[in-house]
Amino acid sequence: MEDSGQQAAETRKVPTHEVTYLRLRDMVLFGVLAPGQPVTIQGLIRDLEAGMTPVREAIRRLTAEGALVLHDNRRVSVPRMTPALLDQLVHVREAVEPKLAELASPHVTPALIARLEEIDEGIEPAIRAADVTTYLRLNHAFHFALYEAAGATVLEDIARSVWLRFGPSLRVILSRYIALGLPDRHAEALAAMKAGDAQALTLAIREDIAQGVDQVRAALADEAL
Amino acid sequence: MEDSGQQAAETRKVPTHEVTYLRLRDMVLFGVLAPGQPVTIQGLIRDLEAGMTPVREAIRRLTAEGALVLHDNRRVSVPRMTPALLDQLVHVREAVEPKLAELASPHVTPALIARLEEIDEGIEPAIRAADVTTYLRLNHAFHFALYEAAGATVLEDIARSVWLRFGPSLRVILSRYIALGLPDRHAEALAAMKAGDAQALTLAIREDIAQGVDQVRAALADEAL
DNA sequence: ACGCGCAAGATTTGATCAAATTATGACGGC
DNA sequence: GCCGTCATAATTTGATCAAATCTTGCGCGT
Incomplete structure (x- = not known):
């Protein structure tokens, strides 16, 4: 049966780091985070109620996509438009x-x-x-x-x-x-x-x-x- | 004189995850990894002699850049050209x-x-x-x-x-x-x-x-x- | 006595690792 | 061929360490 795996897909556990990424991504995409606003790992752990690793990975992905910027300080923020x-x-x-x-x-x-x-x-x-x-x-x-x-x-x-x-x-x-x-x-x-x-x-x-x-x-x- | 602390900064300043990212990136960029080749976290920990967190972050970044692909299996591999x-x-x-x-x-x-x-x-x-x-x-x-x-x-x-x-x-x-x-x-x-x-x-x-x-x-x- | 600047300590945040948990795929018995 | 068991690998948490920032207060000069 072709849809035997469908409920499995429904039940399939989406990894936390994926969910965390999507949530943070939407925060950037829809302006929950303002230009120039600092983004901290600790803050996201609190706000998104996620562990450290998922948050770190979400930040790395979004940084690679240009949605966030890393400073020399190792701090992260939302880039400003120029x-x-x-x-x-x-x-x-x-x-x-x-x-x-x-x-x-x-x-x-x-x-x-x-x-x-x-x-x-x-x-x-x-x-x-x-x-x-x-x-x-x-x-x-x-x-x-x-x-x-x-x-x-x-x-x-x-x-x-x-x-x-x-x-x-x-x-x-x-x-x-x-x-x-x-x-x-x-x-x-x-x-x-x-x-x-x-x-x-x-x-x-x-x-x-x-x-x-x-x-x-x-x-x-x-x-x- | 003024750069007395520079050599310490040379070694310590660049985070491991950054170095790991650059090394893995070059492996993709210069064909050390073949198209279709599987890339495992454990394997990279051994090959690059790095910890788990830096390796995970490097993989996430490169995945976001299209250099690697995640499968439904949670496995990672080098994408093939089509x-x-x-x-x-x-x-x-x-x-x-x-x-x-x-x-x-x-x-x-x-x-x-x-x-x-x-x-x-x-x-x-x-x-x-x-x-x-x-x-x-x-x-x-x-x-x-x-x-x-x-x-x-x-x-x-x-x-x-x-x-x-x-x-x-x-x-x-x-x-x-x-x-x-x-x-x-x-x-x-x-x-x-x-x-x-x-x-x-x-x-x-x-x-x-x-x-x-x-x-x-x-x-x-x-x-x- | 007042204010300025610098330095030592406290606090926040990031980086890394090791261990526990969970999922996936393979092998072998039935 | 199907199901359970086992091995491998990925996921996630928590602990620990290091770096950066902030705070405090002391000393110095005016």
Whole structure:
């Protein structure tokens, strides 16, 4: 039977270090940790109620992904955004994410479209309610549900890394300017998927990136992040 | 006088987990570990004569960088190259490394050129001697000495990750075909640097990438890596 | 007497190791 | 072929040590 192993997978023990990694990763990704904020092993042991080894490993992984930085002091903190960093991130996003959209396009199924629409439906209410966390989670979910369909692990890894580096700053910015009416590029992306138009999908993602980046750039001109 | 404490700092300052990481990283990068080869914590504790914690952390970091893969079994191994993977790596290399060369160009100093020439001088003898390890080390050193001059940490991180994913396969391929006379693109790159021509430098790097990739692609058509 | 700076101790945090626990895969008996 | 047992390896905890930061207070000069 092909699903004999399924309940085993359900019961399978996910290692603590994996869970700890995911929890810490989401804290960075969705702005629970502010730019520049120090991250201590001892603090995470308390906050996440985990052992020392899982916490250390989670920090190492996230450091390798650029989500955290090690100082000479051996201390760890959330990196701040700078104009030079932003330029690099823009370049990478423009190179990788439209490509992911393009690669995903042939694998878009009606089921995926349905799932993306479901995610997208939650976004506008979140904006109106000024619920930044929900907005960030759904926006992230929308993009990566699509990107995962590409089945391109390398590009996906890079995209995840870049989003991790954006997370903290984005949170700060949106907390200030969430009231702004952002025209939703997701609708364009969904329309392109329904039409099976890979080129239009790629373009929609490209515009979505440009829009997000412009916000960060504008905010960065005003204040340090 | 002022650096009386430096020798103590030399030995003590760098944490074991950092050293362990660098050693394991080089083993992947320069093909000491073959594609598909299993990597065990216990084995590394013996081979690298390190404790468990440093080894675990090194593995986690390298896994995050794509240099190693975790299986459902909790086992770790060196990933194999596939055509789909290669396509992604090519796309990223072409997007990132010429950009690094372009950004580095304004910061190229005579001292850097001298260092690059010194590195490059060792390459041809290594090829003639069929010394694959030295060739790989010098080729890597040449590229990253240049890329570091760009001062673009994000792009550099990505480039390092991509090279890590190439390492094991490249070693296998070069062990077979090192006799081939490769026209050296490094000379072109050096000439462009001396002329201060950023565009020519970018082009030289682009061609160097294309050349390396073609080799891998050809080998991949013949056998599994 | 007041304030400044430096140095010794206390405290916090990170690094490393060793031992106990748990999971996985293999071997052998049934 | 299936199930239990055993060996190997990964996971996790706790203890211990080292490094860095913070605090305290003392001495010195003004």
